[in-house]
Amino acid sequence: MTDYGHDLLFGSFVTPSSARPAEVVDLAVASERAGLDLVTFQDHPYQPALLDAQSLLAFVAARTTRVRLAANVTNLPLRPPAVLARTAATLDLLSGGRFELGIGAGGFREAVVAMGGRGLAPGASVDALAEAIGLIRELWNTEERGGVHRDGTYYSAHGAKRGPRPAHDIGVWVGAYGPRMLALTGRLATGWLPSYDYLKEGAASLPAMNARIDDAAREAGRDPREIRRFLNIMKPERATVDFLTELAVEHGISGFVVGGDDEGAIRRLGEEVAPAVRRAHASGRAGG
Known part of the structure; x- marks a missing residue:
């Protein structure tokens, strides 16, 4: 049994199809109505079949109140970190503290x-991500006086x-996924x-x-429990009560983000699966 001390979160992974923009927003709103905790969208700015993720997040924030x-x-190579810091803070302020920064090195x-x-090699992209996270957090830190001065190899x-x-x-x-990215997660991520x-x-x-x-x-001098463990489950049929409970109790997964663009599946996840997994998880904690 692995327990990092987090309550369970359940979310949707909605395809941001540019061919069906109204449906995308409706599914996000349906996720909130179903009692889900989180709505997420993939970020591929080079793909015209998909809506721009940052613009979509702002629109959905205005259509929801809790999620x-x-x-x-977030695709870092196409989202300069200094600008991304402003975008993230703005979305968080406009949504009343409901924005979280999912971020990757970029594929x-x-x-x-x-x-x-920039088309960075895999190793360089990990170093660039580390620099970006540091710069973003510096720009969010308004308790310090003066401007931000950072000389990085990739971001300054x-x-x-x-x-x-x-x-x-x-x-x-x-x-x-890889060893260096996992180590970066342990050092820098939440x-x-x-x-x-x-x-x-x-x-x-x-x-x-x-x-x-x-x-x-x-x-890095951190408590591993500071880092919440999520898992995207892209096949909704895989998101059964037994499977999600096993992941939570045995592996410490406390955030489940389930794919699928079906309102019925979203309702089942929020109204049936999530409550059952929470009960089973609480029972497993008590028994463990």
Whole structure:
């Protein structure tokens, strides 16, 4: 049994189809009505079949009142971190503290380059992400006086003005799989946001990946419990009560983001599956 001490969160992963924009927003609103905690959208700015994630998040924030919102995950190479810091803080202020920053090093290098971004090699992209997270947090920190000065290999600031301050401590949730990205998550992130289908050995991959995050957190002087463990479940039929309960009790997963663009499936997740998993999880904690 693995327990990082977090209550369970349940969310939707809605496809931001540019061919059906009204339906996308309706599914986000339906997620809130169903009692879900989180609505997320993929961020692929080079894909015209998809709506721009940041614009969509702002629109959905205006149509909802309670649910948290995040990109799953933000494509850093096409979102300059200093500007992303302003965007995130603005969305958080406008939504009343409901925005969270899902972020990744960026895949699909050729597509990024085609849009004018830098096509970094995998190792360099990890270093760039670490620099970006540091810069974003510096710009959010309005308790310090003076501008932000950071000389990075990939991202720098020379007197950039701080603020605005977000409405709450925005979570930084990293999509990570490889050893260096998992270590970065342990050092710098407040959440880990991978997808089940990308785990080489399914749930059997989780103990070693969790351990990598935990070890890096301890080496950085952090408590591993500071890092919430999410999991994207892209096939909604996989999101059964038994499976999600096993992930929660055995592997410490406390955030489940389920794909599928079906309002009925969203209602079942929020109204039937989530309450049952919460009861089973509470029972497992008590028994564990």
